[in-house]
Amino acid sequence: MSGPGGPVGAAVEAAYRDEWGQVVATLIGLTGDWDLAEDCAQEAFAAAVATWPRDGVPRRPGAWLTTTARNRATDRLRRAAAAAAKLREAAVLERDPGDEPQAEEIPDDRLRLMFTCCHPALPFPARVALTLRTLAGMSTGEIARAFLSAEPAMAQRIARAKRKIREAGIPYRVPPAELLPQRLHAVLAVLYLIFNQGYDEDGDRDLTGEAIRLARVLVGLMPHEPEPRGLLALMLLHGARRATRTEDGVLVPLEDQDRSRWDRALIADGVAVLDQALAMRRAGPYQVQAAIAACHATAPDAASTDWPQIATLYAELARLAPSPVVELNRAVAVAMADGVEAGLRLVGELSASGRLEGYYLLPATRADLLRRAGRPHEARAAYAEAIAMAPTDAERRYLTGRLRAL
Structure with missing residues (x-):
């Protein structure tokens, strides 16, 4: 989002970064309309850009934005339908324009929004896109560029997710205690994927920063x-x-x-x-x-790294969240702690299982361990296999450099 320069511009940018998700979450809770909530939030920030340079930055920018957005939603609903049934909870929506909401009135809105965006009924890519759109305030174009997708396709993905929420009656709430662990894991998985996408790519929005910010929000909401x-x-x-x-x-x-x-x-x-x-x-x-x-x-x-402790931690991770990728990482730690041959035995077992077929880090790990073991001919073949599978230029260049060094 762009706004005026100087201190007021910085205040608008900070408010957009810190308050967007809260404003949208509050309006969704009040109106049940995702598109209306986003539109009215945008209008509130546009009003801030227009009026804050003249009137000064409010003492509580988030409250000002929430009140402004809520009033815009009320006006839109009135214009859209003469029937009172179209207005949701008039007593809730009807507030004095100068009446700032208290924080305790809306304690769980962002948490409800996180769990709704990350509901298991939605396809995983849709959960990611919807989280970035509604909680981080990223534009559809920004999300599309971050995930190397066409903007119209990303817009359709987000629209389908919203329609699924509406038509399937996905509840806008924090899940009950018996479902919380599973559903919380789904939220964490989305945030971690966002972080990793930003960690691997340099886009026009800092996805790692967005993921960290959303994780801080989640920690504050679920202390x-x-x-x-x-x-x-x-x-x-x-x-x-x-x-x-x-x-x-x-x-x-x-x-x-x-x-x-x-x-x-x-x-x-x-x-x-x-x-x-x-x-x-x-x-x-x-x-x-x-x-x-x-x-x-x-x-x-690097020489001071506590590899025996890391190997023990990977064994615990394999117990808590078993996966062949965790086993591959454990093999590296075991190789560093107990010797290369011990690690190569574990990598050989993984190769024989076929569970990591097509995963470039399996031959890359085998190549590195063979190099350390002084077996260059076998290492070259494994490096060549890994290079053919590597998903990014940076990884291909690294592996090619290792191959040439042999």
Whole structure:
């Protein structure tokens, strides 16, 4: 969103970043109309751009925006239908224009919106797009560019998701206690995919920043759940070394990254958030992944990395969230802790199982372990196999460099 320059412009930008999701969530809760909510939120921010330079920035920008958007929704509903039935809950919508809502009146709107956007009845790509559109305020074009999709196709995806919510009667609520763990995992999965997409790509919107911001919102809304804190810690610890992941378009492995360029403030924040999650004594996959990231982030150099501890953590992660990718990562940790041959045995078992067929990191890992074991001829064949499967130029260039070095 663009607005006036100077302090007022900065205030509008900050309000858009911090308040968009809350304003939209509140209007959806009041009207039940997703498109109306987004339109009226946009109109409220446009009104802020027009009036704040003249009248000054309100003491509570979010309350001002919510009131303005709600009034626009009321006007639209009145114009759209003469029948009172078209107006939802007139007593709720009818407020004095100067009456700012109190925070306690709308404590769960963003949380309801997160769970609705990430409902299992929606296809996973639709959950991601809808979350970015309604909670992060990203335009359809921005979302399409971030996920390398055509804008009309992304617009259709978002429209279908909204229609599915309406026609299937998906409830706008926090799920009941018996469904909460499963549904919370769905929300966390969406946020982590958004983070990883931004981590791997440089777009016109910082998706990693958006994911971290939404994770902070979720932690604030669910302070007694440890896994949102685990995910937030994981994002912070990974984000701390994002600037060193590539150099001149080539992927830089963790052991070769310049640790002096890692963001120590983000690392400290991530470790503190992880400690808060672990103190609740309800371990989950994101907490374990964050603990692994913390082992890497807090080691002064690659040689000081506590590989036996990391191998133990991967074994715990395999117990909590079993997957062949976790087993592959555990094989690397075992190789570093117990010797290359021990890791190669685990990689061989994974190859024989066929569960990672077509996954480029399987031959890439085998190639790296063979290189470390002093078996260059076998390593070359494995590198060539990995290069043919690699999904990005940065990864292909890195693997090609390793192959040439042999």
